Amino acid sequence: MRIANPEDEERTIEEIHRYVELMRGSQINLGLHIFGYPPNEPERLAEYVATAMAYDSYSSPSIKRVIAEAIGLDYDELKKNPLGTTNRFTNRELLEIFHRIAVKSLERLLKGESFEVIAEEIEKFGFKVTEKEKLEETFRKALEGAEKIIECKKEHKGFLKGLSGEYVEPCPSGAITRGKFEILPTGRNFYAVDPRTLPTKAAWRIGVETAEKLLEEYMKKHGKYPESVGQVLWSIDGYKVDGEQIAQILYLIGVRPVWKEDVVAGLEGIPLEDLGRPRIDVLVRISGIVRDTLPNYIYLIDEAIEKVVTLDEPLEMNYIRKHYVEHIKKLIELGKSFEEAQRFARFRVFSAPPGAYGAGVNLAVESSGWKSDEDLAKVWIQWSGYAYGKDTFGVEAYDSLVLSLKEVDVINRNHISDEHDPTNCCYFAHHGGFKAAVDALTGKNAEVVQTDTRDISDTKIVEVKVELERVVRAKLLNERWIEEMKKHGYRGASEFSKKINHLYGWEATTKLVEDWVFDEIAGKYVLDEEMRRWFEEHNPYAIEEIARRLIEAYERGLWETSEELIERLMEVYSEIEGILEESLGEGEVQGGTIEIYTAEDDEHWSENMREVDGIWGLVKND
Numbered sequence: 001m002r003i004a005n006p007e008d009e010e011r012t013i014e015e016i017h018r019y020v021e022l023m024r025g026s027q028i029n030l031g032l033h034i035f036g037y038p039p040n041e042p043e044r045l046a047e048y049v050a051t052a053m054a055y056d057s058y059s060s061p062s063i064k065r066v067i068a069e070a071i072g073l074d075y076d077e078l079k080k081n082p083l084g085t086t087n088r089f090t091n092r093e094l095l096e097i098f099h100r101i102a103v104k105s106l107e108r109l110l111k112g113e114s115f116e117v118i119a120e121e122i123e124k125f126g127f128k129v130t131e132k133e134k135l136e137e138t139f140r141k142a143l144e145g146a147e148k149i150i151e152c153k154k155e156h157k158g159f160l161k162g163l164s165g166e167y168v169e170p171c172p173s174g175a176i177t178r179g180k181f182e183i184l185p186t187g188r189n190f191y192a193v194d195p196r197t198l199p200t201k202a203a204w205r206i207g208v209e210t211a212e213k214l215l216e217e218y219m220k221k222h223g224k225y226p227e228s229v230g231q232v233l234w235s236i237d238g239y240k241v242d243g244e245q246i247a248q249i250l251y252l253i254g255v256r257p258v259w260k261e262d263v264v265a266g267l268e269g270i271p272l273e274d275l276g277r278p279r280i281d282v283l284v285r286i287s288g289i290v291r292d293t294l295p296n297y298i299y300l301i302d303e304a305i306e307k308v309v310t311l312d313e314p315l316e317m318n319y320i321r322k323h324y325v326e327h328i329k330k331l332i333e334l335g336k337s338f339e340e341a342q343r344f345a346r347f348r349v350f351s352a353p354p355g356a357y358g359a360g361v362n363l364a365v366e367s368s369g370w371k372s373d374e375d376l377a378k379v380w381i382q383w384s385g386y387a388y389g390k391d392t393f394g395v396e397a398y399d400s401l402v403l404s405l406k407e408v409d410v411i412n413r414n415h416i417s418d419e420h421d422p423t424n425c426c427y428f429a430h431h432g433g434f435k436a437a438v439d440a441l442t443g444k445n446a447e448v449v450q451t452d453t454r455d456i457s458d459t460k461i462v463e464v465k466v467e468l469e470r471v472v473r474a475k476l477l478n479e480r481w482i483e484e485m486k487k488h489g490y491r492g493a494s495e496f497s498k499k500i501n502h503l504y505g506w507e508a509t510t511k512l513v514e515d516w517v518f519d520e521i522a523g524k525y526v527l528d529e530e531m532r533r534w535f536e537e538h539n540p541y542a543i544e545e546i547a548r549r550l551i552e553a554y555e556r557g558l559w560e561t562s563e564e565l566i567e568r569l570m571e572v573y574s575e576i577e578g579i580l581e582e583s584l585g586e587g588e589v590q591g592g593t594i595e596i597y598t599a600e601d602d603e604h605w606s607e608n609m610r611e612v613d614g615i616w617g618l619v620k621n622d
Contacts, residue, residue, distance in 0.1 A: 029418075029419070029481075029484075030044075030047075030480070030481070030484040031484040031485060031487055031488060031492075032485070032488050032491060032492070032495065035155055035156070035159075036152075036153055036154075036155040036156040036187075037153065038149050038150060038151075038152035038153060039149065040149075040150050042106075042107045042110040042111050043107055045106075045110060045146050045149060045150070046102075046103045046104070046106035046107035046110060046146075047103050048146075048149065049106055049142050049145050049146050049149070050063060050099060050102040050103045050106055050142070052145065052176045052177055053102070053138075053141075053142060053145070053179070054099065054177075054455075055177060055454055055455035055456070055457070056455060056456055056457040057177070057178040057179030057180075057456065058178065058179065058202045058242075058456070059178070059179040059180065060138070060141065060179040061138070062075070062455075062457075063098075063102045063138055063139075063142065064095060064098040064099060064102065066134055066135055066138040067098045067101055067102060067122065067135065068094075068098060069131060069134070070122070070129050070130065070131045070132070070134065070135040071122060071127040071128065071129060071130060072130050072131075073086060073094075076457070077091075078091040078094055078095060079091075079095070079457075079458060082095070087126060087127075088126075089125075097125055101118075101121045101122055101125070102142075104121050105117055105118045105121045105139065106139065106142055106143070106146070108121075109139065109143055110143070110146060115136050115139065118135060118136070118139060119132075141181070144181065145176075145181040145184070148181055148184035148185050149184060149185070151184065151185035152184065152185045152186045152187060154185055154186075154187040154188075155185075155186055155187035156187070157187060158186075158187030158188055158189075159187070162189075168188060168189040169188045169189065170188060170189045170190070170191055171183060171188040171189070171190050171191070172190065172191060173190040173191065173192050173193075173239050173240070174239070174240055175240040175241065175416065175417050175419070177416075177417045177418075177419065177454070178240065178241060178416075178417075192238070192239050192293065193238055193239060193242070195238065195293075195294050195295070195296040195297075196263045196264060196296065197242075197262050197263055197264065198238050198242060198243035198246060198264065198294070198296065198297070199242060199243030199244065199246050199247035199250075199257060199264070200242040200243060200262070201259065201262075202242065203241060203242040203243040203244045203247050204243075204247045204251075204256070204257060206241075206244045206247065206248075206453060206456055206459065207243070207244050207245070207246070207247020207248040207249075207250070207251055208247065208248075208251045209459055210244070210248050210414075210451045210453065210459050210461070211248045211251040211252050213451075213459065213460065213461050214229070214248070214252075214410070214412060214449070214451065214461050215252075215277065215280070217449070217461045218409070218410055218447070221447075222409075225277060225278055225280065225319075226280060226409035226410050227280070227281055227319045227322075227323070227407050227409060228280065228281035228282065228283055228319065228323065228404070228407035228408045228409060229252055229280055229281070229282050229283075229408070229409070229410055229411070229412060230282075230283045230284075230285070230408040230410065230411035230412065230434050230438065230446070231245065231248075231249055231282055231283070231284045231285070231411075231412055231413070232285055232411065232412070232413040232430045232431045232434060233245055233246070233249070233284050233285065233286045233287070233290060233297070233413075234286075234287045234289070234290065234413075234430075235287060235289040235290045235293060235294055236416065236420075237414060237416075238290075238294050238297065240416055240417070241414075241416045241453065244414060244416070244453055245413075245414040245451070246297050246300060246301075248412075248414070248451065249282050249284060249301060249304075250267070250300065250301075250304055251270075252279075252280040252282055253279055253280065253281075253282060253301075253304045253305065253308060253320060254269060254270045254272075254275050254279035254280075254308060254318075255267045255268065255269050255270060255304045255307060255308065256268060256270055257300075264296075264300070266303075267300065267303055267304055267307060269307055269308060269311065272313060272317055278316065278317045278318065278319055279308055279313075279317065279318045279319060279320055279321075280319055280320075281319040281320045281322075281323050281348075281404075281407060282301070282348055283348060283350070283401075283404045283405065283407070283408055284301055284348055284349045284350070285350055285351065285359070285384055285430060285434060286298070286349055286350070286351045286388070287351065287357070287430070288351060288352055288356065288357035288358070289357075290351070291351045291352075291354075291388060298349050298388045298389060298390070299389075299390050301348055301349050302346075302348070302349060302388075302389035302390045302392075303390065305320060305346050305348050306346060308320045308321065309321050309324040309345075309346060319407075323345075323403075323404070323407050324345050324346065326403075327341075327344070327345035327400070327403045327404075328341045328342060328345045329341075330403055330619075330622070331344050331345060331399060331400070331403070334399055334615075334618060336399075344387075344397055344399065344400040345400070345403075346389075347387035347389065347392070347395075347397055347400045347401075347404075348404065349387065349388045349389060350384050350385065350386060350387055350388070350397070350401050351384065351386055351388060351394075352383050352384065352386060353386045353394050353396075354386070354393060354394040356383070358383065358426060358429065359380055359383050359384060359426065359429040359430045359433050360379045360380065360382065360383035360429065360433075361376055361379050361380050361383075361426075361428070361429035361430075361432065361433035361436070361505070361509060362426040362428065362429035362502075362505060363379075363429075364376060364379045365428075365429075365504070365505045365508050365509070366501065366505075368552065368595060368596050368597070369596075369597055369598065370508075370596070370598060371596055371598050372440075373436055373439065373440045374440045375598050375599070376433060376436045376440075376508065376509055377433075377436045377437040377439075377440035377441060378599075378609060378612050378613070378616060379433070380429075380433035380434065380436060380437045381398060381401060381402065381405075381437055381612050381616070382398075382608065382609055382612045384401060384433075384437075385397060385398040385401045385612070387400060387401070396611075398611055398612055398615045399615050399619070402441065402615050402616065402619045403619060405437055405438050405441050405442070406438075406441060406442055406619065408434075408438045408446055409444070409446060409447070410446060410447040410448075410449060411431065411434045411435055411438070411446055411447070411448050411449070412448075412449050412450070412451055413427070413430075413431050413450055413451070414450070414451045414453060415450045415451065415452050415453065415454065415462075415467070416453050416454065417454060418454065421467075421471045421475070422450075422464065422467060422468060422471060422502070422506065423468075423471055423475075423476075423498075423499040423500075423502040423503050423506075424499075424502070425502075426502075427502070428502055428505035428506045428508075428509055428510075429505065429509075431448060431464070432448070432505060432506050432508075432509030432510045433509055434448075435448045435509060435510050436509045436510070441616070441619070441620055447463070448463070448464040448465075448510055448512070449461050449462065449463055449464060450462045450463075450464055450467050464506075464510065464512055465510075465512040465513075465514075468503065468506055468512060468513060468517075469514075469517070472503070472517050472520075472521075475499070476496075476499060476500070476503070476521060476524075477520055477521075477524060482496075482524075486534060489538045489539070490538050490539045492538070493534075493535055493538050493539035493542035493543070494539060494542055496525060496542060496546065497539075497541075497542035497543075497545045497546050500521055500525065500546050500549065500550075501545065501546075501549055503517070503521075504549045504550075504552070504553055504558075507553060507558045507559070508556075508558060511558070513558075515559055515560050515561060518550060518553060518559045518561065519561055519565065521546075521550070522550050522561075522565060522569055523565075525543070525546050526543060526546060526547045526550065526569060526572055526573075527565075527568055527569065527572060532572065532576075536576075536579060540576060540579055540580055540583075541580070543576055544573075544576045544577065544580060547569060547572060547573040547576060548573065550569060551566075551569060551570065551573060554566055554569075
């Protein structure tokens with residue numbers, strides 16, 4: 001099919017190419033970490049290290065950049081223009097070739113060959129090395145990293161020392177994909193960071209860049225700035241990337257850190273003429289670990305809000321002040337005194353109550369404890385309705401949270417490494433639950449995005465819908481990933497089940513998982529006879545959970561598919577139930593009819609939800 005307008009055709013080709021590049025740029029884990037057994041075969045170790053060094057980091061350049069520069073090519077230009085050609089290769093092919101050169105060279109070096117092998121591998125593709133010094137220096141660092149990975153077998157010793165009350169050597173934490181090989185070997189007593197130094201100056205630059213890209217993408221789609229950006233902020237931001245997301249949040253507000261040497265001593269407002277745009281409001285949902293271990297994050301955001309709400313600026317150029325004024329009026333109408341209203345109108349940082357963790361939505365989804373989007377929205381609010389600030393620790397503030405939710409236009413989370421992905425843990429509960437709350441409360445279709453900082457030389461804003469497809473293609477439907485996970489038997493099957501369950505959670509909260517995804521998963525994991533037999537041998541509970549969750553998705557209208565597929569799925573599910581009942585005895589299996597319930601069906605739950613229901617009713621239709 002051809003597109004009538006050549007310019008449209010070119011844009012379509014570029015868009016398809018960007019999508020394909022995002023998929024191809026995915027990094028996947030080949031199996032799970034086995035305690036005390038790091039990879040040590042040269043082939044696997046070489047792939048591991050080359051992948052860890054694939055991106056530019058604060059401390060070192062990408063190994064592919066070094067190879068490109070060693071043969072006289074501009075790495076940034078190759079990335080910027082992937083469809084261009086250099087010699088007989090497209091630039092995209094060249095970037096893949098550089099990775100293959102890195103892997104093969106490392107493999108040969110690990111087998112004891114000399115550094116001459118690097119030039120040999122490069123020359124196989126018709127290039128000559130013009131700069132050897134930096135090339136060899138980078139591969140020496142790669143070899144040191146490989147040696148440190150092998151040393152991770154010390155994990156057993158470190159564990160036993162800890163149990164015996166002996167001294168365990170300390171070490172820093174961080175992300176190996178950010179060039180932090182000093183975190184290896186594992187098995188030591190890692191420490192996190194000095195919170196006073198966050199965000200670092202390097203992280204601030206990334207935060208400014210990604211904030212500008214976030215606003216640019218929103219402006220491109222909607223022709224205006226978002227008035228408020230929701231942020232899902234986890235401790236990984238501080239522990240692994242030195243505060244890139246807190247920097248983004250501060251820059252959106254329109255303030256910047258003041259450093260004394262490397263310590264953040266305070267904040268100063270950025271003048272509107274320098275900012276060149278309105279100050280953007282934020283609503284930050286922090287994790288319990290941020291609350292407990294990075295209190296400076298809370299103080300910085302609180303101080304930033306406090307500074308800008310008092311500025312004498314036009315309300316259309318200071319959305320924080322605009323919302324502050326509006327919220328004071330509404331909070332007074334809801335029964336607060338003027339002083340209380342002022343305080344509550346400034347709250348922008350929320351989390352679970354002190355001592356509690358999580359966003360609750362995952363528990364509701366996994367127990368089928370919801371009937372409507374509004375149910376999930378209220379669960380998220382109930383678990384998130386506690387405000388935190390410099391002089392506030394876990395104050396119940398459902399009214400303040402709900403008022404701020406009404407202003408949110410786009411919800412972001414930063415993605416710093418493919419060590420994790422949205423189908424891990426309870427990302428959908430925090431990020432998806434946030435969207436469910438905004439949409440159910442306002443009728444909006446709030447955007448959910450991810451700031452991708454895996455490669456700090458190529459940061460980008462990615463829609464969560466696209467990110468979920470990337471993970472599905474790179475992992476759940478990728479035969480290589482599947483085969484590596486299957487080597488772990490029971491635990492591998494459990495991993496399949498968890499990821500598919502979390503994918504269902506994303507669909508329940510955001511409606512962003514397309515039907516073809518569940519079609520493919522049903523075919524690959526449940527209807528494929530060979531895969532089904534593998535599950536039955538290693539972990540029949542996992543396939544029962546997958547099949548049951550797919551059926552629930554269909555029955556709730558979250559997945560539309562053919563009647564033939566559903567009939568086959570039901571048949572297979574009955575077979576799985578029969579196998580479990582045969583092995584465990586009738587009545588011991590969780591399966592069977594899916595029972596859907598809500599707070600209305602549980603007196604204790606209903607009592608806890610009463611305050612949320614009250615605020616919801618007062619604010620929703622206002």
